[in-house]
Amino acid sequence: xxxxxxxxxxxxxxxxxxxxxxxxxxxxxxxxxxxxxxxxxxxxxxxxxxxxxxxxxxxxxxxxxxxxxxxxxxxxxxxxxxxxxxxxxxxxxxxxxxxxxxxxxxxxxxxxxxxxxxxxxxxxxxxxxxxxxxxxxxxxxxxxxxxxxxxxxxxxxxxxxxxxxxxxxxxxxxxxxxxxxxxxxxxxxxxxxxxxxxxxxxxxxxxxxxxxxxxxxxxxxxxxxxxxxxxxxxxxxxxxxxxxxxxxxxxxxxxxxxxxxxxxxxxxxxxxxxxxxxxxxxxxxxxxxxxxxx
Numbered sequence: 364x365x366x367x368x369x370x371x372x373x374x375x376x377x378x379x380x381x382x383x384x385x386x387x388x389x390x391x392x393x394x395x396x397x398x399x400x401x402x403x404x405x406x407x408x409x410x411x412x413x414x415x416x417x418x419x420x421x422x423x424x425x426x427x428x429x430x431x432x433x434x435x436x437x438x439x440x441x442x443x444x445x446x447x448x449x450x451x452x453x454x455x456x457x458x459x460x461x462x463x464x465x466x467x468x469x470x471x472x473x474x475x476x477x478x479x480x481x482x483x484x485x486x487x488x489x490x491x492x493x494x495x496x497x498x499x500x501x502x503x504x505x506x507x508x509x510x511x512x513x514x515x516x517x518x519x520x521x522x523x524x525x526x527x528x529x530x531x532x533x534x535x536x537x538x539x540x541x542x543x544x545x546x547x548x549x550x551x552x553x554x555x556x557x558x559x560x561x562x563x564x565x566x567x568x569x570x571x572x573x574x575x576x577x578x579x580x581x582x583x584x585x586x587x588x589x590x591x592x593x594x595x596x597x598x599x600x601x602x603x604x605x606x607x608x609x610x611x612x613x614x615x616x617x618x619x620x621x622x623x624x625x626x627x628x629x630x631x632x633x634x635x636x637x638x639x640x641x642x643x644x645x646x647x648x649x650x651x652x653x654x655x656x657x
Contacts, residue, residue: 424491424547424549424550425478425479425490425491425550426489426490426491426550426553426560427479427483427484427485427486427489427490427553427554428484428485428488428553428554428557429453429456429488430557431553431554431556431557431558431561432447432490433460434558434559434560434561434562435490435492435553435558435560435561436457436460437461437561438561440496441492441493441494441561442494443465443466443493444464444466444491444493445466445491445492445493446466446468446491447464447467447468447488447489447490447491448468448470448478448488448489448490449467449468449470449475449487449488449489450469450470450471450472450475450487450488451469452487453486453487453488454467454469457488472485472487475487475488475489480551483551483554484554492549495548495560495561497565497567498537498565500539500566500568500574500578500581502537502564503536503537503564503566503578503581503583505578505581505582505583506604507602507603507604508602508604508655508656509536509605510533510534510605510606510649511535511537511538511539511578511583511604511605511606511607512530512535512537512538512539512607512649513538513574513585513606513607513608513609514526514538514539514540514541514609515541515571515608515609515610515611515616515617515620516541516544516611516614517545517609517610517611517641518544518545518546518611519546520546520550520551520552520555521551521552521555521642522612522641522642523540523545523546523552523555523556524551524552524553524554524555524557524559524560525555525556525642525645525646526538526641526642526645526646527556527559527560527563527565528555528556528557528559529642529645529646530559530563530645530649531556531558531559531563532649533646533649533650533652533653534653535649536564537563537564537565538563538565539566539568539571539574539606540565540566540567540568541568541569541570541571542567542568542569543569545567548560548565571608571620571623572619572620572622572623575606575608575623575624576623578606579623579625583604583605583606584603584604584605584606584626585605585606585623585624585625585626586599586605586606586607586608586626586628587608587616587620587624587628588607588608588615588616588627588628588629588630588644588648589610589615589616589621589629590615590629590632591627592626592628593627593629594626594628595630595631596628596648596651596652597651598628600628600656601656602655602656605652607648607649607652608620608624609641609644609645609648610641611641612640630644630647630651
């Protein structure tokens with residue numbers, strides 16, 4: 364039986380091997396990594412629907428800032444809030460927006476800050492929300508123009524939050540994270556996302572290579588961002604249902620993940636400075652993918 368790599372090579376119609384090359388801007392060189400080790404899952408189980416993230420215990424279970432908390436309270440996929448700390452002014456704003464909420468605890472800004480990580484800019488409102496269930500890959504419909512975004516070991520909460528914000532702005536169908544190498548959808552990430560955590564469907568998977576195969580079988584086409592690729596992203600996109608795969612800054616997409624992409628493409632850098640923050644690169648890629656194509 365052909366290996367997954369051989370099946371992907373056949374699908375591309377050539378001997379597909381990502382080349383070594385430039386690093387940076389979330390589209391660096393594919394890197395060998397332990398994708399294939401210790402990431403098994405029971406046979407027959409679809410990727411997605413990872414374990415629920417509980418709402419107990421630590422500072423990183425909180426969401427703070429008006430936009431992030433407002434989006435969480437408005438999200439019908441969440442249950443009732445566990446705790447909701449607000450200043451008197453924000454309590455009035457909340458009641459005007461949502462009516463009386465049983466979980467509201469009126470407190471001064473200092474007390475709210477004590478419940479959160481040091482330095483959290485909470486704007487007078489902080490929420491310990493009910494858990495948010497993950498999405499299954501089968502929930503994403505492969506329709507013309509639809510875009511999914513896969514993040515391969517992008518671990519910085521600020522970057523992931525900014526990427527989710529861009530994903531919401533450009534109408535992305537969903538974001539896919541690897542379960543073991545992604546931050547919680549709360550805390551500084553949720554603050555940076557400015558409400559996008561509750562507006563963009565997020566799937567967590569055990570193994571990104573398997574997830575890409577599953578999406579390909581469902582009608583999606585995977586395009587990995589790599590600085591050393593021959594074609595530009597604009598040329599690689601065809602208007603069909605597309606999965607954009609972004610790697611971590613510096614290292615880029617791991618080798619096994621790259622081998623499960625249908626094509627690698629790059630964001631041209633005419634200025635000659637071959638480095639972009641991964642969240643900036645994601646915003647550029649999502650803008651390009653959102654442009655209408657015949």
